[in-house]
Amino acid sequence: RRWLGSWLGRSGRPQPAQQPAPAAASLHLASGPYCHRLTANRESRVLWTRRLGGSRARVELSMELGVSAWMPHKDREPGGMWQLSAVPVWRFWPSDESPHFIELGVGPSLLSRKRFAGRQLSTHFQFADHIGLGRRVGDQNRLGLRLSHFSNASIKRPNPGLDVLQLLLWRRIQLAADDRMDPRPLLERGLRRLARRHLAARVDELAALHGLTP
Numbered sequence: 001r002r003w004l005g006s007w008l009g010r011s012g013r014p015q016p017a018q019q020p021a022p023a024a025a026s027l028h029l030a031s032g033p034y035c036h037r038l039t040a041n042r043e044s045r046v047l048w049t050r051r052l053g054g055s056r057a058r059v060e061l062s063m064e065l066g067v068s069a070w071m072p073h074k075d076r077e078p079g080g081m082w083q084l085s086a087v088p089v090w091r092f093w094p095s096d097e098s099p100h101f102i103e104l105g106v107g108p109s110l111l112s113r114k115r116f117a118g119r120q121l122s123t124h125f126q127f128a129d130h131i132g133l134g135r136r137v138g139d140q141n142r143l144g145l146r147l148s149h150f151s152n153a154s155i156k157r158p159n160p161g162l163d164v165l166q167l168l169l170w171r172r173i174q175l176a177a178d179d180r181m182d183p184r185p186l187l188e189r190g191l192r193r194l195a196r197r198h199l200a201a202r203v204d205e206l207a208a209l210h211g212l213t214p
Contacts, residue, residue, distance in 0.1 A: 022046075023173040028068075030148070030164035034076050034117040037164050041066035043089075056095040064089055064105065070162075072117035081116050083150075085109035087128050099137075101144075105130035109150065122156040134168065142170040 028039035041064050048061040068083040087107030094100065109128045114121050127150065134144025146168055151161035 024142070024170045025173055026064075026168055026170040028066075028146070028166045028168050030166040032162065032164040034073055034119070035162070035164070036071045036073075037068055037166070038071075039066050039068040039083075039166070043170065058093050058096075060091045060093070062089050062091065063087070064107075070111075070116060076117040077115075079113070079116070082112040083109055083126075085128050087130065089130065099135050101134055101136075101142075103130065103132050103134065103144070103146070111150075116162070119160045119162070120158050121152070121160070121162070122158055123152045125155070126150040126152050126162075132166070132168070134170075140172045142168075144168040144170070 023045040024043040026039075026041040026043055028037070028041065030037035030039065044063040044065075046060045046062055049058055051058050064085070064087045066083075066085045066087075068085065070081045070083060072078065072080065085107065087105045087109070089103055089105035091101050091103045106127065106129050109126050111121065111124050111126055114124060129149045129151075130146050132144050132146030134142050136142050144167075146166040147163075148166055149161055149163050152159050
C-alpha cells in the first residue's frame with residue numbers, strides 16, 4: 001500500500017518543481033509473444049513544450065534515436081535482427097510538481113531483415129508506435145513501461161507487425177554534454193561572422209565609392 005500510494009502521489013510529501021527534461025540515455029528491455037528486444041536510445045532534450053489551456057499540465061516533445069537487437073524465442077525460426085529508429089515522443093505531465101507522465105510516440109524505423117521469428121514482415125521500413133507511462137525517480141532517473149507496435153501500415157502485405165512490452169530506464173546526461181550538442185551557439189557565432197564580413201564589405205565599397213581607399 002505504501003508503494004502504491006507513493007506511485008499515485010498520495011504520500012502527502014511535496015514534490016520539487018519539474019523542469020523541462022534534459023537530454024537522456026535510455027535502456028529498454030522488451031518481451032513479446034515470439035521474441036525479446038534490447039534497445040539503447042539517445043533522447044534529445046526538450047525541443048518544444050506547451051501548457052494545456054489554463055491548467056498546470058504541459059506537453060513536451062523530444063526525439064529518440066535508437067538501435068535495437070531483436071532475438072526470437074527458442075521455439076521460433078532462428079536468426080536475430082537489428083533495428084534503427086528515429087521517433088518523436090510527446091510526453092504529458094499533469095503538473096510541474098508531479099513525477100508521473102504519459103507518453104506517445106510515432107516515427108520511422110528500419111529493420112535489417114524482412115522475415116523474423118517465422119513472420120513475413122514484407123518491408124525493411126516499419127512505423128514505430130509507442131504508448132506508455134512512467135515516473136521520475138530523483139533528479140537523474142526515470143522509470144517507465146511502454147507498449148510498442150511495429151508495422152509498415154500495409155504499404156506491402158503481409159503486414160503482421162511486431163508487438164512488445166518494454167521496461168524503460170532513463171538516465172539524465174550532464175548539462176555540459178547538452179551544451180555541446182546545442183546547435184544554437186554555433187549558429188549564432190556563424191551569423192555574427194557573416195554579419196561582420198558583410199559589414200566590412202559594405203564599408204570597403206563605400207570607401208571606394210568616395211575615393212577614400214589608399
